[in-house]
Structures are given as C-alpha cells and as structure tokens.
Amino acid sequence: MTEEINKEELKQKVLEHLAKKPWQVRDLAKVLRVKKRELDKIVQELINEGKAAYWSSGSTTYVTTKEKLEEMEKKRSGT
Amino acid sequence: MADVELPETPLLDELEKGPWPSFIKEIKRAAIEQEKAMKAGKKIKLPGAAKGLLKVLELAYEEKRTHWKHGGIVSVIGYGGGVIGRYCDLEDKVPEVWHFHTMRINMPAGWFYQTKALRAICDAWEKWGSGLTNFHGSTGDIILLGTRTEYLQPMTNALAYLDKLYGSPAPFDIGGSGSDLRTPSACMGPALCEFACYDTLKACYEFTMRYQNELHRPMWPYKFKIKCSGCPNDCVAAKARSDFAIIGTWKDEIQIDQEAVREYAKVIDIEKQVVKKCPTGAISWDGKELKIDNRECIRCMHCINVMPKALKPGKERGATILIGGKAPFVDGAIIGWVAVPFIPADELIEKCCEMLEAIWEWWDEEGKFRERVGELIWRKGMDEFLKVIGQKADVRMVYAPRNNPFIFWRELQE
Numbered sequence: 001m002t003e004e005i006n007k008e009e010l011k012q013k014v015l016e017h018l019a020k021k022p023w024q025v026r027d028l029a030k031v032l033r034v035k036k037r038e039l040d041k042i043v044q045e046l047i048n049e050g051k052a053a054y055w056s057s058g059s060t061t062y063v064t065t066k067e068k069l070e071e072m073e074k075k076r077s078g079t
Numbered sequence: 080m081a082d083v084e085l086p087e088t089p090l091l092d093e094l095e096k097g098p099w100p101s102f103i104k105e106i107k108r109a110a111i112e113q114e115k116a117m118k119a120g121k122k123i124k125l126p127g128a129a130k131g132l133l134k135v136l137e138l139a140y141e142e143k144r145t146h147w148k149h150g151g152i153v154s155v156i157g158y159g160g161g162v163i164g165r166y167c168d169l170e171d172k173v174p175e176v177w178h179f180h181t182m183r184i185n186m187p188a189g190w191f192y193q194t195k196a197l198r199a200i201c202d203a204w205e206k207w208g209s210g211l212t213n214f215h216g217s218t219g220d221i222i223l224l225g226t227r228t229e230y231l232q233p234m235t236n237a238l239a240y241l242d243k244l245y246g247s248p249a250p251f252d253i254g255g256s257g258s259d260l261r262t263p264s265a266c267m268g269p270a271l272c273e274f275a276c277y278d279t280l281k282a283c284y285e286f287t288m289r290y291q292n293e294l295h296r297p298m299w300p301y302k303f304k305i306k307c308s309g310c311p312n313d314c315v316a317a318k319a320r321s322d323f324a325i326i327g328t329w330k331d332e333i334q335i336d337q338e339a340v341r342e343y344a345k346v347i348d349i350e351k352q353v354v355k356k357c358p359t360g361a362i363s364w365d366g367k368e369l370k371i372d373n374r375e376c377i378r379c380m381h382c383i384n385v386m387p388k389a390l391k392p393g394k395e396r397g398a399t400i401l402i403g404g405k406a407p408f409v410d411g412a413i414i415g416w417v418a419v420p421f422i423p424a425d426e427l428i429e430k431c432c433e434m435l436e437a438i439w440e441w442w443d444e445e446g447k448f449r450e451r452v453g454e455l456i457w458r459k460g461m462d463e464f465l466k467v468i469g470q471k472a473d474v475r476m477v478y479a480p481r482n483n484p485f486i487f488w489r490e491l492q493e
Contacts, residue, residue, distance in 0.1 A: 024448070025298055036443065040298050047157060054159035054257075054297070058150030060449075061159055061257040061297040073152055073228065 010034065011042055015051060015065060022055050022062035022072070083111045086133050090140040106132055109210050116205060128209035128225055131175030135167055152180065152228050155235040158295045161253030162231055178228055179209070184221040184238065185254040185294075188283035189267040199247030200238075207234035218304065219264035219315070220254040257297035258449075263287050265307035266314040274383065275309030276327030276396035277424040282307045285428050290435075299439070300446035300455075304405075310392060311378040317401070318415045322452045323438070324401040325431060329393035330421055332373040333382070339389035340369045353382050397423040400434065402464070403453025413453045416461070418468060420475040434468050441467045 010032070017028055025043055029036040043063050046052035053069045055062050064072070085107055095101045110129035117123055135146050151164035163181040170177040184200070200221065204210060209225030216222040226234060241247035254262035263286045266272070268279030286305055287294065293303075306317035309327040317324035343349065349369070354362045361375035362382060369389075371382070383390045400422065401415030422430050442452045445459065456464045465472060 026300070026448070036298075040296075043298075044292075044296060047159075050156075054154045055152075056150050056164055056257060058148075058164070061259075069152075 007042070011046060014039070014042055014046065018046075018052055018063060018065045019068060022057075022064040022068065024060065024062055028063075083114045085110060086130060086137065088133050088137040091133060091137050103133075103136075106136075106211065113205070113210050116210075122206055123210075124207055124230055125175065125209055125226065127175040128179075129211060131173045132179075132209065132211070132225065134173050135169060135176055138169070138172075147179070152231065155232045155253070158235075158253060159297045160256040160259045160295055163256055165225075176209075176225065179225040180228065180231060182208070182223040182226065182231070182234060183216065183218075183254040183256050183262065184223060185252045185262050185287065186215060186219055186221050186264070187249075188265045188280040188287070189270055190215065190219070191267070191270065193248050196241075196247045196249065196251075199241050199245035200251065202245050203234065203237040203241060207237060217320075218254070218261050220262045221251075253295075255294045255297075255302075258299045258301050259295065259297035259303070260290050260293040260299075261302055261304045262294065263290075263305040263307070264315055266309050268307070268309040272309060273387070274312065274327075274380075274392055276329055276392055277309065277325075277398050277427050279307040279309045279325075279327070282325060282428050282431070286431070286435075289432060293439070299443055301449045301451050303439070303442075303452065305435070310380065312380050312384065316406075318404055319412070320406045321404050321415070322402065323431075323435065324404055324415045325398045325427070326401060327392075328378055328397065328399050328421065330395040330397065331393035333371050333376065333393060334391040335369055335371065336389050336391075337368055340364075340386060341367070343386045343389055347385070349386075353385050356381050356385075395423075397421050398427055400431065402438070403451070403456050405451050405453055415453070416456070417473075417476045418464075419470060420473055437467050437469070 013032060014028065017023060017031070025039055026036050029039045032039065043052060047054070047063070051066060052063055053066050055064050055069050055072060088103070091103045094103045106129050110133065113123065113126065113129055117126055139146055146168050148166050148168060149164055151166065152162065154160070154162055161183050163183070165179045165181055167173060167176045167179055201210070201212065204212065204223050207226060207230045208223055211224040213222035213224060223234075235253060237244055238251040238253065241250045263283045265279035265283035266275075269275040270280060303323070304321040305323045305325070306315045306321035307325045308315050308317045311326060311328055313326055317326055340349070344366070347353075349364045354364050358379055358381075359375040359377055361372040363370045383392065398421070399417060400419040402418040403413055404415030406412045419434070438452060442455055446452070446455050450458075461476065462472070
C-alpha cells in the first residue's frame with residue numbers, strides 16, 4: 001500500500017516536472033533522485049495513460065506532457 | 080507522361096542525365112502515378128506531395144540551402160520511435176510538403192517479401208502519405224517519406240491491419256529510431272546462402288520480438304544496433320555498422336571436395352587466384368590436391384567465394400560476437416571488437432540475449448548522453464566490459480586485427 005502511494009506521488013512529481021519543460025529520463029531521474037530504471041517504468045505508464053508523450057528535438061528524444069507536446073508541435077509547425 | 084504537368088525543374092533535370100538510376104526520375108514518376116490515382120478516384124490524403132517535393136528541391140539547388148527542419152513529433156500512441164519529424168519552411172509557397180514526416184517500418188528478416196505485401200504497403204502509403212518510398216534505409220528499414228502529423232496514426236493503424244485492410248500476407252509494425260534499439264537486421268542466411276553458419280533470420284526475428292519495448296521506447300544514452308551476418312563475408316556489414324555484430328563462423332576445418340577443386344582447375348588458375356590470394360599463405364595446390372592449414376585460416380572467405388562448389392565452411396558452426404562498431408557519416412567510425420570468439424549455433428540466441436541485457440544495463444547506467452556502447456568501452460576499458468559480459472580476455476579480442484591484442488596482466492598488477 002505504502003509503495004503504491006509512493007508510486008502515485010512520484011508519478012505526480014514526474015508530471016509536474018514534465019509540465020515545465022521536456023526532459024530526458026536520465027536527467028529527470030537525477031533530479032528526482034530515483035533509479036532510472038524505475039523512472040523508465042513510470043514514464044511508460046504515464047505515456048500509456050495518455051498523460052505524457054515523446055517529443056524529439058531532431059536528434060534527441062524527450063518526454064513531456066500531452067499538453068506541452070501539442071503546444072511545442074504548434075510552435076514548430078508554425079501555426 | 081504528357082498529360083500530367085510537372086513543375087519546371089531545370090537544375091534537377093541535370094540529375095536525370097547519365098546511365099545511373101536517378102531519384103529525380105523516380106519522384107517525377109511518383110508525381111505522375113499519384114495524379115493518375117487521383118483521376119481514378121482513389122482517396123489520397125496528400126495530393127501533389129511528390130510535385131511539391133520537386134519544387135522544394137529545385138529551390139534548394141537554386142538557393143544552395145536546405146528548406147527542411149527536423150524534430151518535433153516522433154511518435155504514435157505508446158511508441159517513442161519510428162517516426163522522424165520533418166517540416167518545410169516554405170509552408171506558404173509549397174503547402175503540400177509543409178509537414179513531411181518520415182516513417183521507418185520494420186522490414187522482414189532478410190528482406191524477403193511477397194509482392195502482395197509490397198503492394199499493400201504501397202497502397203496504404205499512397206492513401207496516407209506522399210507515395211514516396213525508400214527500400215531500404217541504411218539500417219535496413221523500409222522508409223516511407225513524407226506525411227502529415229495527423230496521418231501518422233492512421234498510417235500506423237493501416238500497417239497494423241495491413242493483412243485485413245489491404246490483403247497483405249502479414250501486418251507490419253514501425254521500426255526503431257532515436258535512442259533506442261534500432262530495427263535488428265540480418266542477411267538472407269540459410270534461406271538462400273549455403274555459407275550461413277547459423278540461422279540469421281531466426282536470430283533477427285527472436286531479437287525483434289523479444290525486445291519490442293527496447294525497440295519502440297527510446298530510453299538509452301543513444302542508439303544501439305544489432306546485425307546478424309551468417310558468415311564472415313558479412314553481407315550486412317555488421318562489424319562496421321552495428322554495436323552488436325553476430326558473424327557466423329566455424330571452429331573446425333574448411334570442407335574440401337577435391338574432385339570439384341580439380342573441376343575448377345580446368346577453368347581458373349588456382350595457384351594465382353586462390354593460393355596466392357590467401358592472406359596467411361595457408362593454402363597449397365600441387366595440381367591434384369588442395370591443402371589448407373586450418374590453423375592459419377583467418378576466415379577471409381576468399382577461397383570459399385572463388386570455389387563455392389569445392390569449398391564449404393566447416394561443420395562445427397556458430398558465431399563470433401563483435402561489440403562497439405559504428406559508422407557515422409562525418410568521423411568516428413569504429414570497427415567492432417571481438418567480445419566472444421565463438422558461440423555454438425544452437426546456443427547462440429540465448430547467449431546473445433543474456434549478453435545484450437547485461438550490456439544494456441551497464442551502458443544505461445554508465446553511458447553519457449549520446450555515447451555509443453563502443454565509446455563507453457573505450458572510456459571505461461575493455462577489462463571492465465569483459466566483466467560485464469562475464470568473459471575472460473582472449474588474444475582474439477584484438478583492437479586492430481593482428482596488430483594490437485588486449486593483454487591483461489592482472490596477476491602481476493595485484
């Protein structure tokens with residue numbers, strides 16, 4: 001039960017960070033002080049839930065929130 | 080050609096001259112085919128895409144600068160790779176190619192297709208994209224060039240149901256891009272080649288299916304490529320172009336059919352074309368019998384390639400694993416290093432999977448941003464890498480073949 005709460009808390013923290021800017025998972029893992037492997041799973045869950053998404057700078061893949069992704073996509077395609 | 084009007088492209092037309100194949104000719108053909116399909120009443124989402132591409136290319140040659148920018152959308156639902164975002168900065172002048180994303184599609188192992196499958200892919204792409212294809216990209220994937228963001232998901236769905244919707248013998252999936260496992264590739268192996276020392280197609284299929292998560296979700300420091308070559312001819316250039324190269328080899332002696340060698344002697348000069356060309360001088364020929372000193376053989380394959388009916392790889396077959404190869408365009412190319420000199424064919428897939436998982440865990444933990452696994456080995460040392468994969472140093476693990484063997488004097492150091 002405690003683990004579940006911690007996981008949910010971590011998910012929430014991850015979403016808060018993703019809403020600010022796109023992150024590489026390894027950098028976010030350092031900031032949140034969690035193992036990258038653990039964060040990989042959480043990020044994937046968020047993506048499967050439709051709350052997060054991948055975004056590319058052209059050479060590097062980042063993770064961000066769905067809303068932020070749409071915003072960046074609009075900016076990039078010039079609309 | 081006459082009833083379809085193509086844009087004026089005097090500079091591009093120069094690229095059609097000469098006896099070689101021309102991509103301009105193919106783009107023009109695509110533009111004509113697309114127009115014909117539209118006239119035939121086919122539903123096409125990107126009309127004029129091939130024509131638009133011609134316009135942008137002509138302008139780029141005129142102005143000597145590119146009009147493409149890349150990045151942005153990279154995915155369809157749940158996937159982080161397989162789509163490479165491309166935009167054109169001429170949205171007002173050439174709106175047909177304003178969005179021009181590339182999709183990488185996982186090819187079948189060994190690139191064997193039924194024509195039905197090819198037709199189905201092209202039909203789906205004609206509807207949801209530009210109709211332009213590249214068979215195949217440098218990693219081996221099918222490359223579909225040019226579609227809009229909103230058609231990425233429908234095209235992916237069309238591929239996933241290609242059998243039901245378009246009559247393909249099997250559905251298709253998108254491949255890898257970004258910092259993930261790139262679509263594994265394999266030579267045609269035992270399906271067409273008698274030199275194959277293990278089942279490359281099976282190995283490639285197993286890796287692809289087992290590592291779907293690694294293939295579709297870019298979470299690593301950088302890209303990772305697996306290539307399977309059935310013999311040391313290395314038709315997929317695994318040792319130069321992949322981080323993890325599996326190259327078929329044999330442990331025992333080259334099989335010789337002396338009667339067939341004598342047949343070859345009637346049409347080729349064996350002394351000149353085979354014996355003298357052996358890099359280690361391991362072959363002798365007295366006009367009746369060919370002898371090979373197998374201890375000296377370095378598996379260059381020359382003699383086997385010249386006399387395929389007379390010589391065959393040995394019976395005790397398997398593969399050598401090379402690690403850390405890469406071939407970037409600008410500089411920094413590395414040929415793979417031998418990590419495991421020999422794994423028997425029947426143990427190969429399982430042993431490779433164990434090794435791959437250990438390597439990925441280490442690289443993911445220790446690798447710097449955009450550092451390939453070969454570069455990490457350079458930085459941390461082969462000694463540390465060998466501990467990761469549970470191997471002992473071996474004289475065959477050479478940095479530059481027959482030049483710089485790794486020798487660890489651990490006992491003396493301690």
